[in-house]
Amino acid sequence: MTLQEIEQKVYQLSVSERLSLLNTITRSLQQDLTQRPMQPDKRALVEQLRGCLKRSGEPAPTDADIATMREERLVEKYLDS
Structure with a gap:
């Protein structure tokens, strides 16, 4: 699935589903940023x-x-x- 397809599908989700997705994305970013080695x-x-x-x-x-x-x-x- 491409980024554009994901972006289009997001609008089809309910508010609670989008909030849940936002929470999941935020957690994944926090994990990546805290585990990333020194630049x-x-x-x-x-x-x-x-x-x-x-x-x-x-x-x-x-x-x-x-x-x-x-x-x-x-x-x-x-x-x-």
């Missing part, structure tokens, strides 16, 4: 951030290092115009 663009962003923090031959930055980098970036962004 590829978010994964790419995470990988880019990991690459920015990676320094060859040096250990990973500590929380304090990251806090300092963040503070420097905020100063640069808002105070050094």
Whole structure:
């Protein structure tokens, strides 16, 4: 059955049947959206951030290092115009 056929059939249903159908569709969408893996663009962003923090031959930055980098970036962004 095509989408157009389904859309036409919906109008033949009673109000209670359409509400039930709406509830079923809503539940199926909620399940799909909660089970969907992280979107590829978010994964790419995470990988880019990991690459920015990676320094060859040096250990990973500590929380304090990251806090300092963040503070420097905020100063640069808002105070050094």
